[in-house]
Amino acid sequence: MHTPPVALTIAGSEATGGAGAQVDLKTFQQHGVFGCMALTCIVSFDPKDDWNHRFVPVDPQVITDQLEVITTTYPPEQLRVAKIGMLGTPATIGTVAEALQQRQFEHVVLDPVLICKGQEPGAALDTDEALKAQVLPLATFVTPNHFETMSLSGMDSIETVEELTEAARRIHESSGAIVLAKGGVHLPGDEALDVYVDAERTEVLAAPKLGDGAQVAGAGCTLAAAVAARLALGDDPFGAAKAAKEFVTRGIEGRLASAAPFDVVWQGA
Numbered sequence: 001m002h003t004p005p006v007a008l009t010i011a012g013s014e015a016t017g018g019a020g021a022q023v024d025l026k027t028f029q030q031h032g033v034f035g036c037m038a039l040t041c042i043v044s045f046d047p048k049d050d051w052n053h054r055f056v057p058v059d060p061q062v063i064t065d066q067l068e069v070i071t072t073t074y075p076p077e078q079l080r081v082a083k084i085g086m087l088g089t090p091a092t093i094g095t096v097a098e099a100l101q102q103r104q105f106e107h108v109v110l111d112p113v114l115i116c117k118g119q120e121p122g123a124a125l126d127t128d129e130a131l132k133a134q135v136l137p138l139a140t141f142v143t144p145n146h147f148e149t150m151s152l153s154g155m156d157s158i159e160t161v162e163e164l165t166e167a168a169r170r171i172h173e174s175s176g177a178i179v180l181a182k183g184g185v186h187l188p189g190d191e192a193l194d195v196y197v198d199a200e201r202t203e204v205l206a207a208p209k210l211g212d213g214a215q216v217a218g219a220g221c222t223l224a225a226a227v228a229a230r231l232a233l234g235d236d237p238f239g240a241a242k243a244a245k246e247f248v249t250r251g252i253e254g255r256l257a258s259a260a261p262f263d264v265v266w267q268g269a
Helices: 020-030 060-073 090-102 123-138 146-153 161-175 219-232 237-253
Strands: 006-014 034-046 052-057 079-084 107-110 178-184 191-197 202-208
Touching (some): 006 020, 020 034, 020 219, 034 060, 034 090, 060 090, 079 219, 090 123, 107 123, 107 219, 146 178, 161 191, 161 202, 178 237, 202 237, 219 237
Antiparallel strands (some): 178 191, 191 202
8 A cells, every 4th residue: 555645735625736736646646645635716718818827716615625624534644745826815815724734734935825916995906915814823834925025025126146035035034934036027037946944954946947038837736836845755945945946947848738828737747
């Protein structure tokens, strides 16, 4: 009987398979990690409306039910790692935060999906503020993209690797979590640069920019899921970050094209 490590994703469904919980499970599988999943929402792009998101939240009680059976099925010594993706509403965030407090995971990898692009009032800002207040303090490892790094660090712009490093340090100091801040295609030059910060080290991870400098859908989900998978396999956090960066780079290089206006990462690359 085979007993692979187990990892949990708490995330949304994205119907095309290019992002969300589908990507997390594929990434876990590619690493030899058994994945389980609690769905938080259902997202489908609208091809008739410039591919904008259609978003349906899962009822909080249904999320609670999913997490109850998962954590009962797999005890702490078997399920040590949780990866958090899109939550989407303050009610969902509260439900997930309560579950994370009840079940102490050794590693909680947070892909901090922020949806408010400014400081306008309303549901988007309320959701982002709830995520920062309730879930970020429970994370042990956080993987913000360029915009999320600015939001979490309080910096108005990040245009150099030095500024990205400062932002990552600020997030680490304020949250206590290990940070892998993604510069991606947003910083100048031929390399996609990410910055890793923990209590003892600061490292810049570099890889060639691929895809003609365009963003490839699913890269952020894949990176965070790969970090979670490597931690489940027993890697130290920096080793997990390096391995995840390499995994995403291969997935972008082997990316999948479609009729949608974006390419997606291929986890099988």
